[in-house]
Amino acid sequence: MRVWGWILYGVLAAIGLGGFFLRFATGHQLAGYGSYVPWGLWVAAYIYFIGLSAGAFLLSALVYVFGVRKLEPIAPLALVVALASLLMALVTIWFDLGHMERFYYVYLRPNFRSMMAWMVWLYTAYGLLLLAELYYALRRHLPRYVDRGGITGFLARLLVKGRKTPFTQEEIHRDEGIIKVLGTIGVPLAIAFHGGVGALFGTVVAQDLWHSPIYPILFLTGALLSGGALITAVYVFFWPRKDEEWRELSLFLGRIVLGLILFDLLLEWAEYSIPMWYGVGPEFKALWSTLFGRFWYVYWVFHILIGVVVPIGLLLAWGLRGRVKAIGLASFLVAITFLAIRLNLVIPSLVHPKLEGLMNAYRDHRLVFAYLPTWFEWSVVVFSVALGFTVTYVLVRILPVIEGKLLKEVA
Amino acid sequence: MPRYAMAIDLSLCVGCAACAVACKMENEVPPGVYNLWIREREVGTYPDLWVEFRPEQCLHCENPPCVPVCPTGASYQTEEGLVLVDPRKCIACGACIAACPYDARYLHPAGHVSKCTFCAHRIAQGRLPACVETCPTLCRTFGDLDDPESPVSKALKEAGRMDVLRPELGTRPKLFYLNAPSKKGLTREKEVRHD
Numbered sequence: 001m002r003v004w005g006w007i008l009y010g011v012l013a014a015i016g017l018g019g020f021f022l023r024f025a026t027g028h029q030l031a032g033y034g035s036y037v038p039w040g041l042w043v044a045a046y047i048y049f050i051g052l053s054a055g056a057f058l059l060s061a062l063v064y065v066f067g068v069r070k071l072e073p074i075a076p077l078a079l080v081v082a083l084a085s086l087l088m089a090l091v092t093i094w095f096d097l098g099h100m101e102r103f104y105y106v107y108l109r110p111n112f113r114s115m116m117a118w119m120v121w122l123y124t125a126y127g128l129l130l131l132a133e134l135y136y137a138l139r140r141h142l143p144r145y146v147d148r149g150g151i152t153g154f155l156a157r158l159l160v161k162g163r164k165t166p167f168t169q170e171e172i173h174r175d176e177g178i179i180k181v182l183g184t185i186g187v188p189l190a191i192a193f194h195g196g197v198g199a200l201f202g203t204v205v206a207q208d209l210w211h212s213p214i215y216p217i218l219f220l221t222g223a224l225l226s227g228g229a230l231i232t233a234v235y236v237f238f239w240p241r242k243d244e245e246w247r248e249l250s251l252f253l254g255r256i257v258l259g260l261i262l263f264d265l266l267l268e269w270a271e272y273s274i275p276m277w278y279g280v281g282p283e284f285k286a287l288w289s290t291l292f293g294r295f296w297y298v299y300w301v302f303h304i305l306i307g308v309v310v311p312i313g314l315l316l317a318w319g320l321r322g323r324v325k326a327i328g329l330a331s332f333l334v335a336i337t338f339l340a341i342r343l344n345l346v347i348p349s350l351v352h353p354k355l356e357g358l359m360n361a362y363r364d365h366r367l368v369f370a371y372l373p374t375w376f377e378w379s380v381v382v383f384s385v386a387l388g389f390t391v392t393y394v395l396v397r398i399l400p401v402i403e404g405k406l407l408k409e410v411a
Numbered sequence: 412m413p414r415y416a417m418a419i420d421l422s423l424c425v426g427c428a429a430c431a432v433a434c435k436m437e438n439e440v441p442p443g444v445y446n447l448w449i450r451e452r453e454v455g456t457y458p459d460l461w462v463e464f465r466p467e468q469c470l471h472c473e474n475p476p477c478v479p480v481c482p483t484g485a486s487y488q489t490e491e492g493l494v495l496v497d498p499r500k501c502i503a504c505g506a507c508i509a510a511c512p513y514d515a516r517y518l519h520p521a522g523h524v525s526k527c528t529f530c531a532h533r534i535a536q537g538r539l540p541a542c543v544e545t546c547p548t549l550c551r552t553f554g555d556l557d558d559p560e561s562p563v564s565k566a567l568k569e570a571g572r573m574d575v576l577r578p579e580l581g582t583r584p585k586l587f588y589l590n591a592p593s594k595k596g597l598t599r600e601k602e603v604r605h606d
Contacts, residue, residue, distance in 0.1 A: 027522065035444055035517035038505035098503020098522040105483040105502055116506050117482035205476055205580060206512035354514050355467065355576065358450060367443070 009389065016386040019379025023095050030376035034368060036358075037350045039096070041343070041373035045381045046093040047197055048226070048342040049388070050123075051219065052335070053085035054194035055227015057130065057186060064133070064176075064183035070252055073245070076401045078231050079134045080392055085227070086127055088388040095380050115200040122193035129189065133182045135159065136175045140167040141400035152398045152406065194223045201345070208282040209275075209349035218267050222341060225260040229334035232257055236328030240402065240410040247324055254327035258315045261308060261334060268341075282352065290348045298340050307337030347371055413555035414492045415529060416585035417543070418566045418573075419466055422592050423550035426451060426464030430542035430551065434468075437530060437541035444517045446527040447542060454592075463592060466542070466551075469494060469515040469527035470576060470584035477507035477516065486524070492585060493531050498523040512580050529553070556585070563587075 022030060033040040060078035062068040094100055107124075110117040143163050145156035167175070198219030201210040232253040239246050272291075275283035291299055311330035318326035351369050353359050359369050396407045403410060426449055434440065434447040447468040454463050475494045478486045485500035486507045496507075496516075501523035508516045508524060519525040530540035538544070543551040554561030559568075567573060570589035578584075 028518070035508070036514055038508040038518060043505075096504070098505075098518060098524075099501065102483075102500075102502045105485075105500060109483050109500065111479070111481055111484040113479040114482040114506070116480065116504060120482065200506075204480070204510050206510050350509065354512055355450070356452075358448075358467070358514055360451065367445075 009386070012382050013386045013390075015379050016383030019376060019381075020383045022376055023380055026376075028098065030374055032372050032374045032377060036353070036367060036369050037347070037371040039346055039350060040371055041377045041381060042092050042096040044342040044346040045339065045384065046089050046096065047219070047346070048339045049085050049089035049092060049384065050197060051194060051223035051338070051342075052227045052230050053082045053089060054190045054220070054223035055225065055229075056082040056085060056231050057126075057190050057227070058224055059228055059231055060133075061183045061187050061190075064137075064179045065187055070249060073249065073403060074231060074235050076134070076137045077234070077396070079130060079137060080395045080401050081231060081234065082227075083127070083130045083134065084388040084391040084395070085230075086123065086130065087391055088384040090123065091387060092381065092384045115196060115203055119193060119196055119200060122189060122196060126186070126189050126193055129182055129186050133179055133186065136179045136182065138399055138401065138404075140172050140175060141404040143167065145400070145406075150398075155398065190223075191220060195220050206354060207349040208352075209286045210345075212271070212275075214267065214271055218264075218271060221260065221264045221267055222338065225257070225264045226335050226338040228253070228260060229257050229331040229338075232331035233328050233335055236324055236331065240407070242324075247322075250324045250327050251320065251322070254315055254319050254324075254330070257327070257331050257334060258312065258320070261312060265308060286348045286352050289352075290344050293348075295347075299344055302337050302340035303344070306333055307340060308334075412490050414557050414585075415471070415534065415553070416492075416556045416563050416587065417471075417529065417540070417551060417553045418563050418570070418587040418589050420550045420552075420566065420570070420589040421463065421465060422590040423548045424464045424466065425548055426462070427547060429545050429547055430466055433541040433545035434527070437533070438528070440525075441520050444519065444525070446525070461592065465588065467513070467515070467576075468542075468586065469529075470513055470582070470586040471527075471529055473583035473585060474581060476510045476512065476580075476582060480506040480510040482506065489531075491534075493529055493534075494526075495528055495531060496524050496526065498525070512577055512582060513584075 031040065056078045059071065060075045060082065063071045063075040094103060097103060106117055106120040110121065112118065139160055142156040142160045143166055145152050146160065146162055146164050147153065148156065195216035198216035201207070202212055202215035204210050232250070235246075235253065236250050272287055275281065276287050278284075290296075311334050314326045314330035314333075319330055320327070351371055353369050359367075396402060398406070400406055428449050431445065431447050431449060435445070438446055440446055447466060450465045450467050452463055452465075454461055471492060471494045473492060475486075475488060478488055478494060480486075482504060483500050483502055485497045485502070486494070487497065488494050498519070498521070503518060503523050505518065505524070508518065516524050516526045530538075530542075533540060539553055540551075543553045552562040552566040554563040556564060558564060566589060567587060570587075572590050574588045574591055575584040575586070576588075
């Protein structure tokens with residue numbers, strides 16, 4: 001099983017590196033988007049990844065800020081996943097820029113009326129906060145590793161300045177106080193940056209489908225659901241010790257995931273039913289084509305069937321009755337298929353001409369109101385996924401993320 | 412400070428696309444993308460049937476939604492009301508393309524966003540935009556909205572009908588369509604400020 005996992009990783013990494021190389025060698029030429037549909041898979045993947053990050057972070061905040069002790073074992077892992085997902089999101093949206101080398105302009109000459117500029121600044125603050133929080137969550141374990149060789153020993157010596165004496169209870173208590181302060185800052189920050197991504201879309205008056213006040217709320221719920229489901233799947237399948245505590249916590253997480261699926265569905269009902277109810281208006285047309293147009297299966301098969309019906313069935317029939325692997329599978333399906341929701345959020349609004357007849361003004365491959373992600377675009381997303389996995393794996397190997405120990409010590 | 416605007420008398424437009432060609436040459440617009448295009452559509456039912464040509468391009472809105480969304484300030488509005496893109500500052504994130512209600516912007520193959528500039532470089536030399544200068548039926552007029560004697564002000568004053576695209580958005584376009592011949596036509600804007 002493990003061998004197959006590494007083979008899969010090797011294949012994905014090779015595909016991803018191919019996409020990475022092509023992105024630098026050919027720019028946007030191999031992408032399926034053009035002048036009328038400027039945003040495609042990469043933007044959808046970016047909001048998907050950033051949602052995973054925000055969701056994972058908010059889960060860690062349940063422990064560090066709100067004192068939900070039951071979730072304590074997974075809190076450092078949630079921080080690591082949040083950091084890796086943030087990296088995946090930023091790399092993906094960086095690839096989407098026409099001028100990748102100019103990304104720092106948003107720092108040097110920001111326009112603070114732009115939601116996008118706010119996003120970049122908030123992500124930066126969030127990334128630094130994640131690093132700081134991870135530092136204070138892990139440093140109490142580091143004196144044990146100071147005498148080790150390799151990167152673990154190097155990091156331990158660097159981060160606790162060669163200290164070998166264990167941290168006292170008082171010092172640990174002080175670190176927890178610092179983490180609580182950081183987490184308390186982080187919660188509104190996560191709400192701001194992910195609600196802000198919703199606002200980035202919601203404030204665009206030109207896009208009828210996006211221009212909705214429900215978007216920031218919808219984004220936050222989606223973040224909690226997808227990030228929570230990802231952490232649950234990782235915990236169920238990859239946690240090294242499958243004991244009673246693991247079982248209880250898995251059941252607890254399974255209930256959270258089920259509740260969030262249903263709440264997200266309720267918001268989605270509002271998102272779809274209100275503009276569609278009387279069957280008129282541009283939003284109706286765009287949503288109708290989302291549901292029954294050429295790409296109907298993205299909504300019905302990937303989102304509703306595999307992302308909602310099957311997970312709810314798995315959770316109710318087996319998962320919450322004690323079959324923990326079913327909780328993991330249900331959460332995995334929710335986390336993976338959430339990309340379908342993000343695709344249906346970005347693309348349908350853009351593929352509708354804002355001016356009647358514009359599509360007939362010129363004929364050119366760049367001037368079309370249709371979009372299908374190319375293999376090149378998928379391979380770049382695969383690169384981001386492989387990168388996220390690599391970062392997570394390396395961090396749990398070299399730092400005491402799981403129960404204050406390195407992965408090989410608990411595996 | 413002038414407030415530049417353009418008017419197109421649709422009753423005079425013959426759909427020759429000379430403006431589109433002139434624009435393409437003047438601004439060295441690469442293949443596959445356009446600053447200016449002619450929208451053509453059939454209007455009415457037989458026997459009361461005709462073809463309407465409508466040249467379209469950036470409307471240089473007074474309240475442009477594409478400007479505030481730009482994270483680096485590459486999209487900006489000049490004091491004369493021109494909405495322009497500084498290619499050196501543009502990171503090509505595409506936010507302004509998504510925010511334009513008229514699909515007037517595009518990704519230039521050189522890796523930045525581009526669109527009609529009202530030929531800002533020609534205006535600076537005291538010349539007319541290339542599309543205005545080349546129009547064989549003189550259906551385009553250009554000038555300062557604040558000058559009652561400018562060609563555009565006179566054309567607006569004399570027009571039997573004046574419209575802008577999607578007035579309900581409140582973007583206050585400065586590209587006016589005059590004497591639209593179609594029965595459906597464009598949505599008529601009730602209050603267009605050109606005082």
